Amino acid sequence: MSRIYNFNAGPATLPLEVLETAQAELVDYANTGMSILEASHRGKAYDAVHEEAISNIRELLGISEDYAVLLLQGGASMQFSMVPMNLLSPGKTADYTNSGSWASKAIEEAVKVGNIHIAANCGNEIPTRVPNAEELALTPGASYLHITSNETISGAQWKAFPEVDRPLVADMSSDILSRDFDMSKFGLIYAGAQKNLGPSGLTLVIVRKDLVEAAPKNLPTMLRYTTHIETNSLYNTPPCFSIYILALVTRWIKKMGKATLYKQNVDKAAQLYTAIDNSGGWYKGTAVHTCRSDMNVTFRLPTEKLESAFVAEATKAGFNGLKGHRSVGGIRASIYNAFPTQGVTDLVAFMNDFQRTNG
Numbered sequence: 001m002s003r004i005y006n007f008n009a010g011p012a013t014l015p016l017e018v019l020e021t022a023q024a025e026l027v028d029y030a031n032t033g034m035s036i037l038e039a040s041h042r043g044k045a046y047d048a049v050h051e052e053a054i055s056n057i058r059e060l061l062g063i064s065e066d067y068a069v070l071l072l073q074g075g076a077s078m079q080f081s082m083v084p085m086n087l088l089s090p091g092k093t094a095d096y097t098n099s100g101s102w103a104s105k106a107i108e109e110a111v112k113v114g115n116i117h118i119a120a121n122c123g124n125e126i127p128t129r130v131p132n133a134e135e136l137a138l139t140p141g142a143s144y145l146h147i148t149s150n151e152t153i154s155g156a157q158w159k160a161f162p163e164v165d166r167p168l169v170a171d172m173s174s175d176i177l178s179r180d181f182d183m184s185k186f187g188l189i190y191a192g193a194q195k196n197l198g199p200s201g202l203t204l205v206i207v208r209k210d211l212v213e214a215a216p217k218n219l220p221t222m223l224r225y226t227t228h229i230e231t232n233s234l235y236n237t238p239p240c241f242s243i244y245i246l247a248l249v250t251r252w253i254k255k256m257g258k259a260t261l262y263k264q265n266v267d268k269a270a271q272l273y274t275a276i277d278n279s280g281g282w283y284k285g286t287a288v289h290t291c292r293s294d295m296n297v298t299f300r301l302p303t304e305k306l307e308s309a310f311v312a313e314a315t316k317a318g319f320n321g322l323k324g325h326r327s328v329g330g331i332r333a334s335i336y337n338a339f340p341t342q343g344v345t346d347l348v349a350f351m352n353d354f355q356r357t358n359g
């Protein structure tokens with residue numbers, strides 16, 4: 001077996017032992033004589049998987065009974081619409097921060113639903129960054145404030161969350177379960193699973209139950225949070241296999257110890273940023289220092305030609321997925337929870353070699 005170092009931004013590297021468990025259990029799940037892929041979502045075997053995934057998430061994130069944990073479909077992109085449809089009361093305003101590509105997409109959908117105010121806009125700045133809490137121009141009485149906790153494309157991350165007097169809503173797609181945060185400060189968080197949680201096809205939503213009670217009664221059934229709260233995310237057929245992998249990934253995080261994992265994430269990112277900063281300006285980080293992402297490390301080389309050569313040689317050497325997002329170019333190393341430290345150390349050695357040969 002030869003596995004490469006996979007720096008893709010999502011779908012992304014999963015823990016090897018999770019893949020091996022899934023492989024071992026694939027044909028005959030827990031002596032049921034069938035695969036979990038074939039099991040009824042109303043049956044006992046699947047029910048235990050569903051409950052384990054939810055209870056592991058509750059335990060790992062310290063979620064109180066005031067919140068519902070929902071396992072939905074439609075990606076984080078669907079939440080760009082569901083959040084304002086359910087949480088933005090008619091006649092009121094919701095505040096949004098624009099920190100880049102993903103925040104803009106959330107805003108683009110929210111304006112179709114109701115009144116949106118941009119509380120801070122640094123979405124087009126280079127170097128990239130997220131807003132400071134001090135620059136937020138908040139609307140008095142707004143329904144909520146939306147932030148994107150980590151901009152996956154630009155590699156800018158909120159390091160401390162703003163303290164505000166209204167529910168905070170966060171798109172945590174690319175950094176959920178990568179670091180500690182206090183759920184009680186948030187009204188709702190959402191995340192597509194395909195980075196830190198498991199495979200695509202599943203979206204995690206954690207929402208304070210009292211916030212959704214006032215949602216307009218004419219919302220389509222599938223787009224109402226209350227539908228999924230009342231049915232424990234079993235209103236319709238859930239993405240069973242993705243939820244099964246989520247159960248395995250969260251079991252793996254519990255076994256690793258989240259504190260160990262979170263520290264490892266900071267150490268991995270620090271190795272890469274140190275290599276960038278020690279290159280005499282040859283490698284240039286694209287995010288402002290104070291908000292450099294621990295999940296998506298973005299940088300540039302002196303020319304686009306060198307960037308292409310870097311990606312080509314890295315791929316040959318077994319480092320996959322380093323090309324930056326097509327909208328911004330450059331290099332992006334996505335190093336989520338399951339990405340091994342050794343892969344980062346090896347990439348740093350490769351970067352030093354590449355500079356020596358081409359610099």
Ligand code: PMP
Nearest residue numbers: 075076077102152171173174192
């Ligand atoms: N938000 C962020 C921060 C993302 O990184 C992504 C996907 N890369 C999305 C939203 C969209 O997620 P999905 O593809 O699950 O709709």
